[in-house]
Amino acid sequence: MTIALRTDEITKVYGKDTSAVVAVDQVSLEVKRGEFIALVGPSGSGKTSMLAMLAALLSPTSGSIFIGDVALGEIKEKERTRFRREKIGFTFQTNNLVPYLTALENVELMLRLNKTLDKEGKAHAKELLARLGLRERLNSLPNQLSGGQQQRIAIARALVHRPEVVLADEPTASLDTERAFQVVETFANLIHEQNRAGIMVTHDLRMTKYVDRVIQMVDGKVTRSLDDRAAIDLLAQTSSFEAAEQYIGSTPFQYAVAPAASKVA
Amino acid sequence: MSFYLALKEIWRLRGRYLLFSMVIALITILVLFIAALAGGLANANKQLIEKLDGEMLIYQNNVDLQLTASRLGQSKLSDIRRIDGVADVGPVGLATATVVFADGRSPIDIALVGVEPGKPGDPPLMAGPGLRTKRNNDAVIDQDLASRAGLTIGDRFIVKSVQGTEEEFYEVSVVGITDSRQYFFLPSAIMPIRTWSKVRPQGDGESSTSEIIFNLAAVKLQDPQQFDLVAQKLEYFVDGIEVTDKQAAILALPGYTAQQSTLNTQQIFTLLIGVLVVGGFFQIQTLQKVAQIGVLKAIGSSSATVAFATLLQIILVTLIGVGIGSLGTMLLVLGMPSEIPILFSGSTVISAAVLLLFIGPIGGLVSIRLALKIDPLTAIGLS
Numbered sequence: 178m179t180i181a182l183r184t185d186e187i188t189k190v191y192g193k194d195t196s197a198v199v200a201v202d203q204v205s206l207e208v209k210r211g212e213f214i215a216l217v218g219p220s221g222s223g224k225t226s227m228l229a230m231l232a233a234l235l236s237p238t239s240g241s242i243f244i245g246d247v248a249l250g251e252i253k254e255k256e257r258t259r260f261r262r263e264k265i266g267f268t269f270q271t272n273n274l275v276p277y278l279t280a281l282e283n284v285e286l287m288l289r290l291n292k293t294l295d296k297e298g299k300a301h302a303k304e305l306l307a308r309l310g311l312r313e314r315l316n317s318l319p320n321q322l323s324g325g326q327q328q329r330i331a332i333a334r335a336l337v338h339r340p341e342v343v344l345a346d347e348p349t350a351s352l353d354t355e356r357a358f359q360v361v362e363t364f365a366n367l368i369h370e371q372n373r374a375g376i377m378v379t380h381d382l383r384m385t386k387y388v389d390r391v392i393q394m395v396d397g398k399v400t401r402s403l404d405d406r407a408a409i410d411l412l413a414q415t416s417s418f419e420a421a422e423q424y425i426g427s428t429p430f431q432y433a434v435a436p437a438a439s440k441v442a
Numbered sequence: 443m444s445f446y447l448a449l450k451e452i453w454r455l456r457g458r459y460l461l462f463s464m465v466i467a468l469i470t471i472l473v474l475f476i477a478a479l480a481g482g483l484a485n486a487n488k489q490l491i492e493k494l495d496g497e498m499l500i501y502q503n504n505v506d507l508q509l510t511a512s513r514l515g516q517s518k519l520s521d522i523r524r525i526d527g528v529a530d531v532g533p534v535g536l537a538t539a540t541v542v543f544a545d546g547r548s549p550i551d552i553a554l555v556g557v558e559p560g561k562p563g564d565p566p567l568m569a570g571p572g573l574r575t576k577r578n579n580d581a582v583i584d585q586d587l588a589s590r591a592g593l594t595i596g597d598r599f600i601v602k603s604v605q606g607t608e609e610e611f612y613e614v615s616v617v618g619i620t621d622s623r624q625y626f627f628l629p630s631a632i633m634p635i636r637t638w639s640k641v642r643p644q645g646d647g648e649s650s651t652s653e654i655i656f657n658l659a660a661v662k663l664q665d666p667q668q669f670d671l672v673a674q675k676l677e678y679f680v681d682g683i684e685v686t687d688k689q690a691a692i693l694a695l696p697g698y699t700a701q702q703s704t705l706n707t708q709q710i711f712t713l714l715i716g717v718l719v720v721g722g723f724f725q726i727q728t729l730q731k732v733a734q735i736g737v738l739k740a741i742g743s744s745s746a747t748v749a750f751a752t753l754l755q756i757i758l759v760t761l762i763g764v765g766i767g768s769l770g771t772m773l774l775v776l777g778m779p780s781e782i783p784i785l786f787s788g789s790t791v792i793s794a795a796v797l798l799l800f801i802g803p804i805g806g807l808v809s810i811r812l813a814l815k816i817d818p819l820t821a822i823g824l825s
Contacts, residue, residue, distance in 0.1 A: 225822055234740060234818050255744070262742020269740070269821050272733040275447075277454035289443060290742050318454070334741070346822045 181374030182208040182231065182342050187240030189226045200226040202397035213368045213375040215385045218394035224378045231376065232265055232344050233257045245341050262290045266335030266343040270350045273331040274319040280306060280330045281315040287338040305333040309363055325356035332364050336371060343368060345377040349384055361387050386413035444750035452755060462723055463763040469716040470767020470798050473709055477794045478775060480705035482783030488692040490553060490625035496562035496660030497669060499691045503682045507694035509536055515653045521680045522659055527672035529664045532561030533635050535656035537642035538628060539603045541591055550590055553625035556638025562660035565632055570595040570618030577636040582618035586629035605644045612641045713801055720805030724756055728809040735813060736820030749814045753803065760802030764795055
């Protein structure tokens, strides 16, 4: 599979000198097309900073990020905005949708921004929403929809312009368990079907059930990477890395214990 | 893209935006009403002077252009007429008197104006033959007096004037009607200068038989471009006069400047309040949308797109508000009693409306700056 996203030892430091905080510490990572990974870890582990850098919203203090063939460090701010709207799909924890646009208009917004809203684009937007079970709600405004429906619209918006990478920031944070599972499952299916690279930041290990790989971050470093299907299922069931690792029988499992680079492939 | 976002938001939240447009409409009504009132009051003060058909006005020297203090005699007219560049000159006498009615109607105070028939100062007519002789008890009345007193050509009316300690009554025939020529809120009756000199109120000892004294002279120039040159010559060759133009004469009317500057200050303050109201509204709007704008920027809208959308909304809401306000003012003026001096002239309305259209964008500058500065990282709670 082609590599869609790659980071080389990226580090993000906030502040300077004595008040400097290392949020992301020399993380190297590759995500292939058609692969859906979960970035997990406790609060303050650096996963949101990581996501912001992958989304070209934040520049790493050191290291490089490649999306497709493009090195994010080499493009200017103005081009980054264009890059984001062309190559990246994004769903957020809250306030995902533009409140005064209907479900369909919210999805079409990405095509409008990219100036690619034509007949085919409109059909694609409708088809995606239908695929996400929102065929009857195309003209509803966000405040007429449930949290789960809003997240699904956000997913359609994140995919409609056929981006290189799809990023999801805690997509299930405001949903009940049942809806959360539905949303992540649909997300995973679409990423696989459309052959996109998907990264989901979540603190809820149960949501790893539908991903291909789980990467754990602690204190800015990648501490674990799990890609065994059965182990991931166990992790999703027990929310315990230890249980998953015992199942695999190799403790510690792919630990990145070195204080320097933590290379995960 | 900005148009799309701006219009969609206004349409979907039309109740809120319409309500705000109504606030701008009310500010507009206030500003236009003050402007119209200022225009009306100014008009009621200056109309007579403004409509005198001469480019140049001549006062007695050293009276600070105070009309009632200025005294000129017939001899001055001949001196003025002789100066090169003067095409014609006419005397203008001003006094106040009262029109009384035999049938018990309320008396009407009027401006009694004396002019020389056919000379500068003699008003153009809307009806009637006009003043023909220098001494008949004839008068051209202005539209206001005609309508208030119910007079028309050929009618007679009684002018009461206090002379010495006695009240004198003069019967006057209407020989013409001219357009509105108010002087200090009084409608006017224009008479031949000799009649005026006889009818006007006089103190003890003033004799109506001596040389006719009037207040100012209206001068028509051969070439209005030569105003300064002729003025210099006049002041050099004719003793005891001060030459001025109508604008300066109007500014010197008692209370005129004070009244106008008070109203202008009110207007400026209303506009400033408008700027603050628009600024406040859009800033609150933008603050409410910080997260939403963050998301828009995170998914690839440029800051310029978002800021321009805000600017468009401000312009549109202001336009609608000013439009509704202007219409509202017109309706209000139509329903106003005629005693209120309102002048809803095109130029005042346009200049006030243009100023009002600027208050939106000026007031909105802060919110546009705010929209520009919102970091897309707010979308993921990192800013």
